[in-house]
Amino acid sequence: MRFDGISPAAREQACAALARRAQMAGPAPVVRFLDCGTRMVRLICHSAAFLRHVERQMTCALREDAPGFDATLVIWQERSVAEAALAVVRVLDGTSYRRLRVGRLTGLAGAEAVQVFDEELLRHWPLLDIQPGDGSLSAFAPERDTYYYAVEDLDPEEFIKRGHIFVQLLFRICNVPGSSLAHGAVVGLNGAGVLLCAFGYRGKSTLSVHALLDGFEYVSDDYLILGRKEDGTERDILRAWPVYSVIALSPHAYQAMYDGFRGKFLSNNARKDKYMFNIACYHEQFRRGYPVRLCMFPNICDCVEPSIEPGSRERALEELAFSTLNNTGNPRDAVTIGKLYEFVRDLPFYRFDLSRNIARNTRCLREFMEQLSAI
Incomplete structure (x- = not known):
């Protein structure tokens, strides 16, 4: 009615x-x-x-x-x-x-x-x-x-x-000028964050949670707030804020991280393909208002070694915008699509080819971020 x-x-x-x-x-x-x-x-x-x-x-x-x-x-x-x-x-x-x-x-x-x-x-x-x-x-x-x-x-x-x-x-609440909830993950090193843009089941949660266990700074593995908020030193910087202390891991990813993982089990998400955990025990690694310096779209492949190469801006934007709107609203919401585009359009974009070895993927990301810091 x-x-x-x-x-x-x-x-x-x-x-x-x-x-x-x-x-x-x-x-x-x-x-x-x-x-x-x-x-x-x-x-x-x-x-x-x-x-x-x-x-x-x-x-x-x-x-x-x-x-x-x-x-x-x-x-x-x-x-x-x-x-x-x-x-x-x-x-x-x-x-x-x-x-x-x-x-x-x-x-x-x-x-x-x-x-x-x-x-x-x-x-x-x-x-x-x-x-x-x-x-x-x-x-x-x-x-x-x-x-x-x-x-x-x-x-x-x-x-x-x-x-x-x-x-x-x-x-709806956070979708105001200069702000939006987004479907994505953000982790980083030395105050430089990477926004992982991807639809579900592309490996962003597994990568970001394993990066957390490896000592990365962390915002989220799934949903976060993106926005531009001025501070006393840097203006108009894209930043990310966490809103959730829960993560979802596949059984395979959980088993791979079992020995070093301290999260509290919440549920099997009633689907059997994901386990949900509370990770409040890692709050000391959570970052608020974390600067986002680059975007990546993960791509699971059969490669032995993972690699990071310059990637397609259009694909990353598409995955960020439509994964966000498919999970939160109307995919035809042109205003939000335009806002997310404005947020990230000037950032460098990379494609991250993920191997089946989670530890190698995290090591690859660390080496890449450390090289960027050294430039």
């Missing part, structure tokens, strides 16, 4: 209905803050179980307090997303509400999704999206820069099927 052209007053009433459901979900809320580098998010949590997921996945970004905030995110465990849909539709359209209500009472209607769009305020995404079949809901009140997010099932194995927590919401 789609609604367009809803008045601001009706949208506010719909969000107020969700806020009331959040307040009924548990005791007095816990307030925390998510430091996303370019944006600070106030987190209002009405569920202790939900907060535990946030603590495990976003350990490096979670703060007890902050001097201010840019947006608010309200989260709770929803008892019934279908009932939440009815409560919202009752506010938005009484006729539709009566039809849905009668259908539910007579057993003729299944759980119907409810979406509210206003492309003048938010292109590509609904302002409100309630999915009873998925057991989740999200909403955005633009007048107050407040976001709402709830799920029914907080069982760890079920919850983690959704992937990294808040990815799509953080993409």
Whole structure:
């Protein structure tokens, strides 16, 4: 069920209905803050179980307090997303509400999704999206820069099927001029970072996590914030910030790193092809506002020895932009594609042909970065 052209007053009433459901979900809320580098998010949590997921996945970004905030995110465990849909539709359209209500009472209607769009305020995404079949809901009140997010099932194995927590919401919150959440990895040496641009299953997580174990400076293996933020000495430098303390490794990669790896197991991601770990034990190697000096796109091949050569700017940009949008939003989002292009267009680009030997790949990257530092 789609609604367009809803008045601001009706949208506010719909969000107020969700806020009331959040307040009924548990005791007095816990307030925390998510430091996303370019944006600070106030987190209002009405569920202790939900907060535990946030603590495990976003350990490096979670703060007890902050001097201010840019947006608010309200989260709770929803008892019934279908009932939440009815409560919202009752506010938005009484006729539709009566039809849905009668259908539910007579057993003729299944759980119907409810979406509210206003492309003048938010292109590509609904302002409100309630999915009873998925057991989740999200909403955005633009007048107050407040976001709402709830799920029914907080069982760890079920919850983690959704992937990294808040990815799509953080993409919206951080997608402001000069900033964006991106799908990529950043590691580096001596204050010089390399942005690994790649779709999934291209080896960027394995490479970046093994580099972390080898003493590299680290931002992320999967999702991060990219932005330009001036400081007292360097202006207009592309920088990267971590938001997650979780990584995903294939069983093969985990076995290869087993002896030296200290991360805490979280889940097999309910797919059997990836293991998820919390790596808060490595926080001393995490870097915030880390300068990005070059881009690479990894390419898994059957070579005996890995190699790094000048690469295609177009391919790296394509993999960065479309892997980001495929995971966070609409692949036709030309504004974000253009922003990511502006971020990295002046950086040198390289192709990194990865061998099947993880240690050799990391050694190759170290030697390459050390040579660059010496120039």
